Amino acid sequence: MTNRITITTALVDxxxxxxxxxxxxxxxxxxxxxxxxxxxxxxxxxxARRPGGRRGPPAVLRFALLPHALEGxxxxxxxxxxxxxxxxxxxxxxxxEERGCxxxxxxxxxxxxxxxxxLAGPRMERWRPGTTPxxxxxxxxxxxxxxxxIGALGGCGAHERLRALSAAGIGMARLNSLQAVALVRAGVxxxxxxxxxxxxSHSLDAVEALAAGSVGRPKVGAVADMLRxxxxxxxxxxxxxxxxxxxxxxxCARADLVFSAPDQNQARLLAALVARAHHxxxxxxxxxxxxAGDEFVAGADIRLIVPGDGCLLCVGGLDLRxxxxxxxxxxxxxxxxxxxxxxxxxxxxLLERFLIGDLQHSVWMQVTLDRRGELASRRMPRQPDPxxxxxxxxxxxxxxxTSGVATxxxxxxxxx
Ligand SMILES: [Zn+2]
Numbered sequence: 001m002t003n004r005i006t007i008t009t010a011l012v013d014x015x016x017x018x019x020x021x022x023x024x025x026x027x028x029x030x031x032x033x034x035x036x037x038x039x040x041x042x043x044x045x046x047x048a049r050r051p052g053g054r055r056g057p058p059a060v061l062r063f064a065l066l067p068h069a070l071e072g073x074x075x076x077x078x079x080x081x082x083x084x085x086x087x088x089x090x091x092x093x094x095x096x097e098e099r100g101c102x103x104x105x106x107x108x109x110x111x112x113x114x115x116x117x118x119l120a121g122p123r124m125e126r127w128r129p130g131t132t133p134x135x136x137x138x139x140x141x142x143x144x145x146x147x148x149x150i151g152a153l154g155g156c157g158a159h160e161r162l163r164a165l166s167a168a169g170i171g172m173a174r175l176n177s178l179q180a181v182a183l184v185r186a187g188v189x190x191x192x193x194x195x196x197x198x199x200x201s202h203s204l205d206a207v208e209a210l211a212a213g214s215v216g217r218p219k220v221g222a223v224a225d226m227l228r229x230x231x232x233x234x235x236x237x238x239x240x241x242x243x244x245x246x247x248x249x250x251x252c253a254r255a256d257l258v259f260s261a262p263d264q265n266q267a268r269l270l271a272a273l274v275a276r277a278h279h280x281x282x283x284x285x286x287x288x289x290x291x292a293g294d295e296f297v298a299g300a301d302i303r304l305i306v307p308g309d310g311c312l313l314c315v316g317g318l319d320l321r322x323x324x325x326x327x328x329x330x331x332x333x334x335x336x337x338x339x340x341x342x343x344x345x346x347x348x349x350l351l352e353r354f355l356i357g358d359l360q361h362s363v364w365m366q367v368t369l370d371r372r373g374e375l376a377s378r379r380m381p382r383q384p385d386p387x388x389x390x391x392x393x394x395x396x397x398x399x400x401x402t403s404g405v406a407t408x409x410x411x412x413x414x415x416x
Contacts, residue, residue: 002039002115003105005061005091006279008308009121011045016095019065026064030057032397033089034253034278039115040105041397042091043279045308049392051399058399059089066094066102074130075104075113085109093117096132103129120279120307123357124161124256146187158355159187165281166190168255170243170271171262172219173197174335175285177208178344179259180223184231186348191227192237192251193220206337243267249274249401257351259283265318269390272305272312277393277400279307283351284316285343289334296371298336300343304350305362310384311391315362317382342367 015027032043032051044061052058066073073094083106084090091114093103105112119125139156141147150159165188169176172195180191199207199214199222209222210229218240227234241248243262252258252274260271261284268284275282282305289298303316312318346365353359364380384391393400 001112003091003112004039004041004116004118005044005093005103005114006041006118006120007044007061008279009119009123009125010308012095012119015063016065019063019095023065026062029061029063031059031061031091032277032395032399033058034397036250036254040089040107041278042089042105043277043395043397045395047276047392047394047396049396051396056088058397059091062090062092064092064094066096068097070094071096071100071102071132072130073102075102075111077102078104078106078111083109083111093129099125100127100132101129118256120256120281121309122306122354122360123158124165124281124355126161126164149186153352154356158352158357161355162352163187163189165256166192166254167257167259168192168194168252170194170248170252170258170260170267172207172223173261173263174203174206174337175287175340175344176259176261177219177223177226178337178340179261179283179285179347180227181208181230182344182348183257183259184227184234186352188257189231189233190235190255192239192255193223194239194241194243194248194251195219196240196242196245206335206340243270246401252280253278253397253401255280257281257283259285259347261285268312268318272316272318273390273393273400275305276311276390277396279395281305281307281351281354282312283347284312285347287335287339287343289336289339294371298339298369300339300346300367302343302347302350302365302367303363304347304354304359306354306360308394309362310382311388313390314385314388315382316364317380339369342369 018027029044030046032046034041042059042061090106093101095101103114105114114129117127140151150156153159167183167188169180172193197219199217199219201215204211209226214222220238220240224236224238239247258271258275258280260268262268284303287300305312366380367377369375
């Protein structure tokens with residue numbers, strides 16, 4: 001059983017500031033929980049719709065600053081203190097002066113080690129409690145796999161963080177199969193592929209699948225075969241189920257990165273909700289081609305949602321109640337692999353800048369190309385909405401899967 005803590009970078013920055021203001025203090029934060037056969041994950045902070053209601057939050061996290069001399073202490077240190085009895089799990093994190101922490105999970109009087117602390121946010125740092133994080137940034141291997149890529153990323157650090165990501169893809173058609181190939185080429189090695197459809201002959205020109213024998217197979221299986229050719233050591237989960245299936249939601253809940261490019265905005269909304277409830281990075285891409293002649297325009301929306309900074313609904317403008325807002329995904333007449341390549345490559349570029357730490361906030365980028373290839377790009381100005389219905393479930397963890405929100409179609413009627 002593993003114990004994992006996922007907290008947003010913004011929360012850690014805020015706690016560090018508050019703890020520094022009153023030396024020796026302890027700050028307690030309510031937390032959500034995600035449980036599966038692998039173990040237990042604490043999630044913080046929580047949004048407005050706190051799971052547990054009057055019964056109190058599913059879990060608590062306690063933070064303190066650790067004196068420099070004590071850095072490196074293990075979870076056994078917590079055995080010297082009285083530990084709470086009761087059903088509500090608690091995790092204590094003692095933050096080091098610069099980076100890293102020590103800590104323990106306390107469940108019903110028992111002290112357990114913490115396997116990993118994920119700082120969901122710019123850079124996607126991962127700490128192993130009790131050890132000082134190796135600062136790998138700056139080293140570039142002279143040769144060998146990924147050496148050119150690592151050089152362009154500015155050192156091993158960002159690439160290590162990228163390789164550590166697990167990803168779940170909602171929709172595995174023309175656009176997202178390209179995204180999956182891009183992620184695997186970059187070094188991501190754990191992916192869940194989610195799509196209920198089978199591959200038809202009209203898709204063979206653009207879905208990233210091997211042509212021979214693929215027609216009539218589930219898309220996830222055909223794309224998985226292609227990814228295994230690209231990287232034989234990749235670990236793939238093939239889920240030929242719709243996005244609102246419990247297995248699909250659980251796969252997204254487990255992953256560090258949710259990447260979505262589904263046909264339906266209902267699936268997009270689900271991806272947004274599960275990502276927000278578990279502080280996961282959300283990368284969404286949509287493309288479309290409109291008109292002919294002088295009226296021709298090709299466009300793409302690329303959205304990277306940073307954990308703790310809004311969601312696809314409030315920052316990414318998924319709200320489709322505005323009929324005049326052009327939505328590239330509504331056009332189904334045709335599809336350009338060239339345009340999909342532009343969109344997924346830009347999405348990958350944004351993900352890289354996020355892992356390096358240059359991209360600190362959620363971004364919605366809209367790109368258009370006219371018939372002569374003139375390219376225009378703009379950042380869509382959106383702010384996180386304090387009353388956002390999706391953000392209200394931030395950090396809720398398992399509670400969002402059992403609340404019915406994730407599968408309640410009426411909840412999103414106004415968005416489609
Ligand atoms: Zn939101």
